[in-house]
Amino acid sequence: MRTYTTPDDCTLPGLDAPCFRDLLPEEISLARESKTMVVFHKGETLAKQGAFASSVLFIIDGLGKRYIEGDAQRNYNISLVKGGEFLGLSAAFGSNTYPYSVTALSEVTACLIEKDAVASLAKLNGTFAHSIISRYCRSSNMLYTAISKLTNKQMNGRMADALLYLDAVQHEGQAVFVNLSRKDISDFAGVSTESAIKLLKNFEKDGLISLEEKDIVLLQHQALEEISRKG
Amino acid sequence: MRTYTTPDDCTLPGLDAPCFRDLLPEEISLARESKTMVVFHKGETLAKQGAFASSVLFIIDGLGKRYIEGDAQRNYNISLVKGGEFLGLSAAFGSNTYPYSVTALSEVTACLIEKDAVASLAKLNGTFAHSIISRYCRSSNMLYTAISKLTNKQMNGRMADALLYLDAVQHEGQAVFVNLSRKDISDFAGVSTESAIKLLKNFEKDGLISLEEKDIVLLQHQALEEISRKG
DNA sequence: CGCGAGCTTGACGTTGTTCAACTAGAGTGG
C-alpha cells in the first residue's frame, strides 16, 4: 500500500468525477485539502467490516469485491467495486464502522477523503448531497435484490445471477473473471466452492457457458436469465 | 383506506417530526401543499414491490411490515415499519418503483408526500438532505446485517435474532407480537412456518421464552443472544 | 524435482422444507 503525501497527487482523476461537478470553489478546496491518494495491491484490504472508518474512499481505478464476512471458510460477495464508486460513505453519515469488507482483486487506486469533509460538503451543497442520496438509493436497491436472491432462489438461479452480473461488469470494459478464483465466484453465488464448481461444469455441459482456464464466456444469456427467473 | 382531502389535516403530526425541523418557511409550505393524509387498515398494502411509486410515505402512527416478496407461500420480512419513518424514498431519488412491499399490521396513519417535493426539499435544504442520508445510512446497515444473518446463521440463530428484534421494538412501546401471526414471525426468521413453530416450542421447552396465546415473552435475553451469536 | 495452493470429484450427512393429517377457535347460516 503506497501513499501519496501531496494532496494534489489525486486532484486530476479524483475531482473530475461526476459527483464532484457542481462544487463551488471553496468546496473544491475543502475536498482537495482533505484527501490523499493510495494504491492497493491485489489481495489488500480497502475496508474491514466492523473496523472504525476514518475516511471515505473514492475509487479511481481497479477492481475490488465488497463482501459480508462469514466464518473462516465463507463470505458472501455483495458486489464488485470499480472506478467512480464511494466506499464507506456511512462513516460520514452516522455509524462509524464499515458494514462490509472490501478487498482489491486487481491493483486499485483510490482517494481517501476525510469523513468530516464529505459530511460538510453534503451540508453545504445540495446537489452534492443529492448525488450521495442517489448513490445510496441505487445501492439500497441492490441490497434488496441481494436479499431477494438469497431468500427466493436456489443454487442454479443464484449461480446464473452471479454469472450474469459478473459478465455485465466485464462488458463495461473491466476484466473480471480472470481476477476471480472459484471461491470468489462461489461467494458471489452464495454457495460452497464445491457446489459452484459442479454448477459451472453443468452449465458448460448444457452449452450455456464456456470455461476457458479462468475466463468464463456466457454463450446463452437468454437461457441463463431463464434459469435465474425460475429460481 | 380513508383519504383526507384537506392538506392541513396532517400538518400537526407530520411536520413535527425531527427531519422537518430545519425547514425554511417557504420549504414548509412546499411540503404542506404536496401532501395528503391516509389511514390504512390492518392487512392493507402501503407499498407494493415493483409497482410505480408516485409518492413518498411518512408514517405518523401504527405498525407495518416491510418485506421482500417470494413465491406465493413465502416472503422475507426485513423490518417493522413504525411512526417517524419514511417509505419509498428511493422513488424520489432514482428508481421509481418500490424495492420492497409494506403491509399494515395494525391501523397505520401516514402522510403521502409527492416525490418531487421531497427531491426539491433535499436540494434546497442541506440539513434536510443530511437527515435523509442518515436514514439511508442506517437502513443500509440494517440491510447488510440482514444479509449477514441470511448467509451466516441457521434456523436457531435466525429465530433468536427475530425474537430479539421484535421484542426490542415492543419495548419501545409498540404492541408487536399480538399483531403478528406465526407466518409473520417465520418470515422474519426466514424459515418455513412449520419450522418456526417447532423452534418456538423448543425455546419454550428450554425456558428461553414463554408463549402466551399470541404474545411472546422473552425470559432469557442473554441465552437468546448467545444462540444468535453462535449462528 | 518437489511442494503447496487452488481446483475437481464423488460419497455421505445435516438441515430444513414439504406434505399430509389433525386440532382449535371464530364466524355463518339454518
Next chain:
DNA sequence: CCACTCTAGTTGAACAACGTCAAGCTCGCG
C-alpha cells in the same frame, strides 16, 4: 343453539437440497 366451514396453528414422517469430508489432481514456483 347447533352443525358447518374456514383459517391459523400444530405435529411427525418423508424427502430434497446443499454442505462437508476425504481424496486425488494440476499447475506454477521455488
